[in-house]
Amino acid sequence: MTLFLSKTLNKIDNKSRVSVPSTFRSALKNQSFNGIIAFPSYSDRCIDSCGINRMELIAQNLDETENYSKAEFDLISLCFGEAEKLPFDKEGRIILPKNLIEHSGIKDEALFVGLGPTFQIWEPKTFDQNKILTLKKAKEKNLKPRLKPIPKGV
Amino acid sequence: MTLFLSKTLNKIDNKSRVSVPSTFRSALKNQSFNGIIAFPSYSDRCIDSCGINRMELIAQNLDETENYSKAEFDLISLCFGEAEKLPFDKEGRIILPKNLIEHSGIKDEALFVGLGPTFQIWEPKTFDQNKILTLKKAKEKNLKPRLKPIPKGV
């Protein structure tokens, strides 16, 4: 299974190129497209990313499931339009499209954050602010990190 | 698997020619017909498109399985009747037929929007309006885009 872990901070040059951390690259090694899929996060000021295999799974599911309302279907469909296929160059870099740079507020550095089956790309400052906010909310609600029981069949 | 992602805005010349985005073209590279299948969307003011392979698959399913309701069967039949085979010229362009231009309200620009296994072609303004509407409806119904593959057995 593809697993993205840990954080990496890389620079962006004036052509909007960033090196994808080599650990992430090697996690994607066996997929049918040599690069990443990236789209604006629905809930945060960052870029959501994954490999093509996950995207194919989502597409297939959407195609085969009959229980979506038109409103649901249209909403999910919008995501495919926002998603960008970003191939690696020979050096393992991608080019960040304008719209994703704008959405994330990224300037000259990009923070890659592993989330397991997916990862995110953040403007470092925004990530820090968000982290503080998350911890604050957790404290207010007295939340503690825990594992939920794993559903059967997964 | 054929996946259409992201959006591209291309111009239409006075002969109704449009360049199909090269990413879409390469997604269709290995199909038996070098071009796209296009038909008026039954629910939106846009053009629905895909590769010939998907049409063949649907036709085959229609023939072999009992999984379609009468209503579904009739809808698919309608689509087949209105579907146009639009071949690429040497430069990767297609010619948009009059009826599709009229149905979509396209004038001098065409917005190609990836939907995963299919894609759509929109008049840019119409797409923007429709997007706003989709997001509004989603908000009303408290929907959030499900970008997770649904685990089997759940």
Added chain:
DNA sequence: TAAAATTCCATGTAATACCATATAAATATT
């Protein structure tokens, strides 16, 4: 033979492939 459709060719721009170097990590050597 005129009109329409298709194929062919030309060009500016933007994307990407290529090469060179710097930095960091890993391994080997003393």
Added chain:
DNA sequence: AATATTTATATGGTATTACATGGAATTTTA
């Protein structure tokens, strides 16, 4: 254990190619 050597990774810049697009030439068909 400290240092040297090698390897892998990240980064910067240049050259080349591909793409979208406009128009001309050729073929088709009405």
